[in-house]
Amino acid sequence: MANDNGLNDYQRGLELAEAGRHQEALDCLERYLQHDPNNAEARNDVGAILHCLGRSEEAIEHFVKARRLQSNSAEILWNLAEAYLAVGNAKETIELLDTMEELGILNADVLNRAATVFLNQGNKSDAAEMLIRSLNIWSDQEVLKPMLKVIHQKRPKISFFCGGDGDTFLKEILEFTEQRFEVRVFESQTEDELFELMQWSDISWFEWCSNLAVIGSNRPKVCETIVRLHRYEAYEQWPEQVNWGNVDVLVTVGNSVAKEALLKKVPSLETQTSVVTIPNGVNLNKFKFSDRQKGKNIAFLGNLRMVKNPGLMLLCMQKLNYIDPEYRLFFGGEFQDGTVEQYMRHMVDVLDLSDVVFFDGWQEDVSSWFADKHYIVCTSMIESQGMGILEGMSLGLKPVVHNFPGANEIYPSEYLFNIAEEFCDHILSERYTPRRYRKFVEDRYALKAQLSKINNIFIQFESKIDSQQSTESSIPISTAPSISAGVTPSFNTTVL
Numbered sequence: 001m002a003n004d005n006g007l008n009d010y011q012r013g014l015e016l017a018e019a020g021r022h023q024e025a026l027d028c029l030e031r032y033l034q035h036d037p038n039n040a041e042a043r044n045d046v047g048a049i050l051h052c053l054g055r056s057e058e059a060i061e062h063f064v065k066a067r068r069l070q071s072n073s074a075e076i077l078w079n080l081a082e083a084y085l086a087v088g089n090a091k092e093t094i095e096l097l098d099t100m101e102e103l104g105i106l107n108a109d110v111l112n113r114a115a116t117v118f119l120n121q122g123n124k125s126d127a128a129e130m131l132i133r134s135l136n137i138w139s140d141q142e143v144l145k146p147m148l149k150v151i152h153q154k155r156p157k158i159s160f161f162c163g164g165d166g167d168t169f170l171k172e173i174l175e176f177t178e179q180r181f182e183v184r185v186f187e188s189q190t191e192d193e194l195f196e197l198m199q200w201s202d203i204s205w206f207e208w209c210s211n212l213a214v215i216g217s218n219r220p221k222v223c224e225t226i227v228r229l230h231r232y233e234a235y236e237q238w239p240e241q242v243n244w245g246n247v248d249v250l251v252t253v254g255n256s257v258a259k260e261a262l263l264k265k266v267p268s269l270e271t272q273t274s275v276v277t278i279p280n281g282v283n284l285n286k287f288k289f290s291d292r293q294k295g296k297n298i299a300f301l302g303n304l305r306m307v308k309n310p311g312l313m314l315l316c317m318q319k320l321n322y323i324d325p326e327y328r329l330f331f332g333g334e335f336q337d338g339t340v341e342q343y344m345r346h347m348v349d350v351l352d353l354s355d356v357v358f359f360d361g362w363q364e365d366v367s368s369w370f371a372d373k374h375y376i377v378c379t380s381m382i383e384s385q386g387m388g389i390l391e392g393m394s395l396g397l398k399p400v401v402h403n404f405p406g407a408n409e410i411y412p413s414e415y416l417f418n419i420a421e422e423f424c425d426h427i428l429s430e431r432y433t434p435r436r437y438r439k440f441v442e443d444r445y446a447l448k449a450q451l452s453k454i455n456n457i458f459i460q461f462e463s464k465i466d467s468q469q470s471t472e473s474s475i476p477i478s479t480a481p482s483i484s485a486g487v488t489p490s491f492n493t494t495v496l
Helices: 004-020 022-035 040-054 056-069 076-086 090-102 106-121 125-136 143-154 171-178 191-200 211-216 258-264 310-323 338-350 366-370 389-395 418-428 436-442 446-466 491-495
Strands: 157-162 182-185 203-207 222-228 249-250 274-277 297-302 328-332 355-357 374-379 396-402
Touching: 004 022, 004 040, 022 157, 040 056, 076 090, 076 106, 090 106, 090 125, 106 125, 106 171, 125 143, 125 446, 143 258, 157 211, 171 182, 171 446, 182 389, 191 211, 203 211, 203 396, 211 222, 211 389, 222 446, 249 258, 249 446, 297 310, 297 366, 310 328, 310 338, 310 418, 328 366, 338 446, 366 389, 374 389, 389 436, 396 418, 396 436
Parallel strands: 157 182, 157 203, 203 222, 222 249, 249 274, 297 328, 297 374, 328 355, 374 396
Antiparallel strands: none
């Protein structure tokens, strides 16, 4: 503890700072810190005075120490962000933003000034991130929109080619990319038009390793190329037809089983291209958690075809119904195979489950359909991840998953079953912890993490392209945002 002289030094230092006599104030407060070096407020005040004296690098050292001593102080965090910006360390500022938002002190002005620093350093990627986040806070900043457009024009052009099963898993990636880059989506028909769009692009993304990826990879190499393989394509003819030497990155989804199947078809794959795994992510903003109580409604989400193994689901349900006839099973999806539909409806009748099993058809609003459900089940023969399972878990439903190949890489063993008796044990167990199911998705399969990994690939390509285009001019400083947005506290209020 500081003695009376030390306390006098502290009080005197604050009075001198208030009078604008910063050097004298600094001398007093530094003497005080000799007596009480772990006083977070005093550390913060010394940092504020150093910043006022133009010694922001030294100020940062004191703010960092103060934050270690008092991590939840909005004042210290704000001052640290200001000092970082003053010395051009906007990267360090980024690391503070989430905490600033949690404490309610993040505003558009800080983000705009961070963007200015990044633009002046030629860092287009982080500048764009700051402006996008600023617009999310205050959407009426019309001046930022043309600035973002300028940045887009300086960044790689990206095209998307969607074959296979359509854009189901691409929509949120596309929306994310369009906020950061100039983007076009292939909507034409001919191979020549496909190649023309590749020639326009700096980066071409082929969604699904299917027919379009085969066509694009076998044309002359004109851009960086990404192919994303989900699962079923690994078992088809296309991977053997792709010219992998013209593919820069293969993105796989989910567990290693599909990759193993792929390597059997193309043993030299990993010597020809870079292979990375980026799991699909759940948009947690679309699936609001509900701390529901244990109940007896079971959800099966997915179109009904052979690979989903719905017949096993009926056998499990028959066993459960024998134990407790109050449980109900709801299928959310369309029949995609006439044989499967005929079999399923027949078995519902012969197993006497017509009052227990319901076919609800395709679900546009999955969250609403899940609202009165308590379990999300899966009996698939194979899945890359099982997005319907993860969506159900994010809402708080308990997962009960057939142990398909690779399931143990995605889900804890406590959620898996092999036979109908084990399925019943999972359902009937008293253990029901909705928050735990939600947290599992938050920690491992959040959309934010997926988009960040994809963005990192784009940024790596951007760096490569920029180094190849040495004559490319930098963004003029005059385009950098310089407006003040929102009301921000004065930096030196801590010593006044």
